[in-house]
Amino acid sequence: MVKLRFRYDNLKAFIEKDQIRLFDAEFSLHHKNLYSGKGKGSEFTGWVDLPSKTSNDLLSRIEQDALKIAKQSEVLVVTGIGGSYLGARAVIEALSNPLDGLMERTGKKSPLVLYAGHHMDEDYQFHLMDLLDQKDYSVIVISKSGTTTEPAIAFRLLKSHLENKYGKEEAAARVYAITDASKGALKKLADEKKYATYVIPDDVGGRYSVLTPVGLLPIAAAGFSIHKLIGGAKNMEKFLKENSGLSDNPAGLYAVLRNVLYQKGKTIEILAGYKPSLHYFIEWWKQLYGESEGKEEKGIFPAGAGFTTDLHSLGQYIQDGLRNLFETVINVETPQNEVQVPNDPDDLDGLNYLEGKRISYVNAMASKATMLAHVDGGVPNMEIVLPEITEETLGEMIYFFEMGCALSGYILDVNPFDQPGVEAYKKNMFALLEKPGFEEDTQAIKKRLR
Ligand code: PA5
Numbered sequence: 001m002v003k004l005r006f007r008y009d010n011l012k013a014f015i016e017k018d019q020i021r022l023f024d025a026e027f028s029l030h031h032k033n034l035y036s037g038k039g040k041g042s043e044f045t046g047w048v049d050l051p052s053k054t055s056n057d058l059l060s061r062i063e064q065d066a067l068k069i070a071k072q073s074e075v076l077v078v079t080g081i082g083g084s085y086l087g088a089r090a091v092i093e094a095l096s097n098p099l100d101g102l103m104e105r106t107g108k109k110s111p112l113v114l115y116a117g118h119h120m121d122e123d124y125q126f127h128l129m130d131l132l133d134q135k136d137y138s139v140i141v142i143s144k145s146g147t148t149t150e151p152a153i154a155f156r157l158l159k160s161h162l163e164n165k166y167g168k169e170e171a172a173a174r175v176y177a178i179t180d181a182s183k184g185a186l187k188k189l190a191d192e193k194k195y196a197t198y199v200i201p202d203d204v205g206g207r208y209s210v211l212t213p214v215g216l217l218p219i220a221a222a223g224f225s226i227h228k229l230i231g232g233a234k235n236m237e238k239f240l241k242e243n244s245g246l247s248d249n250p251a252g253l254y255a256v257l258r259n260v261l262y263q264k265g266k267t268i269e270i271l272a273g274y275k276p277s278l279h280y281f282i283e284w285w286k287q288l289y290g291e292s293e294g295k296e297e298k299g300i301f302p303a304g305a306g307f308t309t310d311l312h313s314l315g316q317y318i319q320d321g322l323r324n325l326f327e328t329v330i331n332v333e334t335p336q337n338e339v340q341v342p343n344d345p346d347d348l349d350g351l352n353y354l355e356g357k358r359i360s361y362v363n364a365m366a367s368k369a370t371m372l373a374h375v376d377g378g379v380p381n382m383e384i385v386l387p388e389i390t391e392e393t394l395g396e397m398i399y400f401f402e403m404g405c406a407l408s409g410y411i412l413d414v415n416p417f418d419q420p421g422v423e424a425y426k427k428n429m430f431a432l433l434e435k436p437g438f439e440e441d442t443q444a445i446k447k448r449l450r
Contacts, residue, residue, distance in 0.1 A: 002239045003232075004396045006250035007383040008257055010371060014380040015260050020246070023256040023411070027246040030410040034403075035241065039410055041417030046203030047402055050211050051233035051395070059226055062213060065176060065196060066220035072174065073138040074105050077128070077158060078218045079117040080142035081150045082287060083206025084178075088218035089115060090284035091210070091394050094277050095224050110223030111138070116158065117151030125154065129161055137162075138174040140221070142214050144200045146184020149429070155186075178213050205417050207288045208402055211395075225391045232395025240403050251400050254382065255407035258326070261380055262300050262412075266326040270318070272305040273330040274363050277389070279306055281330075285401055292405050292416035299412060308366050315370075319377045326380040330397075331367055334388045335360045 033039035034048055069076055078088055092113055097103070101112055116128060139162065141155045162171035177190035178198045190197045198213035209215065211233055216226045243249040246256065258269060269289070271282050282304035293299035305314055307329075318325060341354040341362070354362060371381050384400075386393045409416025431441035432449075 002235050002396050003387050003393050004236070004250075004400055005385040006254060006400075007385060008253065010375050010381040010383070011257060011261075013375060014264070015257065019260055020253070020256060023260075024246050026411060027249070027252045027256060027407065028244060030407050031244055031249070031252060033410070034406055039406075040415040044203055044205045044208070044417035045406070046201050047205075047208035047211070048406075049237065050201075050204065051230050051237045051399060054211070054230050058213070059216070059230065062198075062216050062220050062226060065217060069138045069140075069176070069221045070110050070223070073111040073136050074108075075132065075135045075137040076111040076113050076218070076221050077116050077132070077137055077139045078113055078142070079115070079139060079151050079154050079158065080178075080214070081118045081148055082291075083209050084142040084144060084148075084151065084214055085115065085118050086207075086280065086284040086287050087210025087215040087398070090281040091215060091219050091224065091229065091391075091398075092222045093280045094275075094389055094394055095391065096222065096277070098277060111221065113218065113222045117141075117148075117154035120150055120153065125157060129157065132158075132161060133165075138176070138221075140176045140178065140218055141186065142178040142200075143184070143186050144180055144206055144209070144214075146179045146186030146188075149426070152185065176217060178217060205419075207291055208417075210284070210398055228391035229395040229398075232390075232392035233399040234395075235392075236396040236399035236403075240399070251403040252407055254328075254400075254404040255411055257382060258300060258328075258404075258408055259411045261326045266300075266324055266380060268301045268303055268325045270303045270305050270314075270325060270327045271330070272307050272310070272327055273332075274307050274367050275332055275335075275389070276306055276309070278330060278332075279304075281394075281397075282306070288401060288405050289408075291419045291422070292409050293412055293414060295414050295418075295421060299414070307370060308363070311366075311370060318374060318379060323378045326382070327371075327374060328382045328384065329367065329371065330384045330386065331364070332386045332389055333364075336388070 030039060034045060037045055078085065105112065114128065116125070139155070139158050141151060143151050159171070159175070162174055165171070166174065172193045172195055175193070175195045176198070177186055177195045178200060179186040179190065181199045181202070198217060200209055200212055200214055204212055211230060219229065220226045240249055240251050246252050271285050273282060286302045286304055289300070289302040294301070318327070339359050341351060341357050341359070343352060343355045371383070375381050384397065386397065406416050427441060428445055430438045431445040434442050
C-alpha cells in the first residue's frame with residue numbers, strides 16, 4: 001500500500017461527479033497506451049517501469065562512488081540544469097537540514113552539496129571558485145545532450161580549477177560524468193579524461209530522469225538512501241499500474257481533475273507546500289509540468305508557492321485576484337523534529353493560548369484555514385498528504401507526479417515528452433554569441449537589435 005494520499009473533497013463546489021466519470025474511458029485508453037508504448041512520444045516512456053527495473057548492481061555501484069566522494073570531499077558540486085539538476089536538488093533539500101551549510105563539517109559523513117551550471121551568473125561562479133580554493137571537493141557533471149551551454153561553461157571552469165588544485169590525475173578521479181551512452185561533447189571529454197561515467201537511458205527525458213543516476217548519484221553522495229527512494233517509487237509504480245480504473249488511480253484522478261479545471265478557465269495551477277524544504281521539489285514539478293504541457297498554445301501554467309511565507313505576498317492575489325487559479329497543496333503530517341511553543345509568564349505577545357502546542361500543529365491549522373478561505377474565494381483546491389518526508393515518500397511522490405503529468409498531457413492531447421519550445425532562445429543566443437554555424441542568424445538578429 002502506498003503512503004501518499006490524494007484528496008479532492010474540496011473540489012465539490014467546482015466539479016460534479018458526473019464530469020469526472022466522463023473521463024473513465026479516456027483515462028483507461030491513456031493508461032493502457034503508456035504501458036504498451038502506443039501514446040505520443042512513446043520513445044521516451046522508459047521512466048514508466050524504471051523503478052522496478054533499477055538493478056541492485058547499479059544502486060551498489062552508485063553507493064560505492066558516493067562513499068568515495070564522501071571520503072575525498074567536504075563539498076560536492078553538482079553541475080547541470082533543468083532535468084539534469086532539479087530532481088537531485090528537490091530530494092536533497094527536502095531531506096536536508098536547511099542550515100547544514102553553516103555547521104562545522106568535521107566529523108560529517110557527507111559533503112555539503114552545492115550547485116553549478118544552472119544559470120550563468122558570473123558573480124556566483126566567482127564566489128563558488130573562491131570557496132573551492134579552501135575546500136576539498138568533487139564534481140558530478142550531468143548533461144544528457146552533453147552540449148548544454150550553462151553546465152558546459154561551469155564545468156570548463158571547474159575542470160580547470162580542479163586540475164590546477166590537484167593535478168590532472170587526481171582531478172580526473174574527482175569528476176563523475178553522467179551523460180548519453182555514446183554521443184555529445186561531455187561523453188567525449190569523459191572518455192578522454194577517463195572520468196567515472198554513468199549513462200542516462202535513451203528512453204528517459206531530462207525532466208523524468210531523477211530516478212536514473214542523474215538524481216541517484218548526487219542523492220546518495222549527499223547521504224540519503226537511494227534504495228528507499230527507489231523502493232517508494234516502485235510501490236507507487238505498482239499501485240498505479242494495478243489500479244487501472246480511474247476512481248482507484250490517484251495520478252489519473254489528478255490528471256483528469258486538473259484538465260476539467262482547465263476547461264473551466266482555471267489556467268494556472270499553484271503547487272504549494274508548507275515546508276521551505278519542499279521549495280526545490282516544487283521547482284522540479286514546475287519544470288516537469290511546464291515543459292510537458294506548455295505547447296501548441298495550450299496548457300496549464302505551473303506556478304509554485306511556499307506557505308505560510310507567500311500568504312504574506314501572493315496571498316492577496318490568490319484570495320481576491322483574477323479567478324483563473326487552482327491549487328494543489330502538499331501537506332506533511334509529521335515533521336522529523338519536535339519544537340513546542342514555550343510558556344511566557346508575561347504573555348506580552350498573547351501567545352500563551354498556544355503553550356505546549358507543536359509548531360507543526362499551528363502550521364497544519366494554517367493550512368486547513370487557508371484551504372477553506374481559498375475555496376470560499378473561488379480557488380479549487382486539491383491535496384497531497386504525506387505522513388512524513390522520507391526517501392520512501394519522496395520516491396512515491398516523484399512517481400505520482402510523473403505519471404500524473406504524462407496522463408494529463410495525453411488528456412490535453414500534446415506530446416508530454418518533447419520540448420520544442422526551449423530551442424528558440426538558444427538559437428538567438430548562439431546567433432548573438434556568434435557561434436560557428438550560426439553566421440546567417442547572427443546577421444539577421446543583429447539587424448533586429450539595431
Ligand atoms: O527536461 C529537459 O529535457 C531539459 O530540461 C534538460 O534536462 C535541460 O535542458 C538540460 O539538458 P542536458 O541534460 O542535455 O544538459
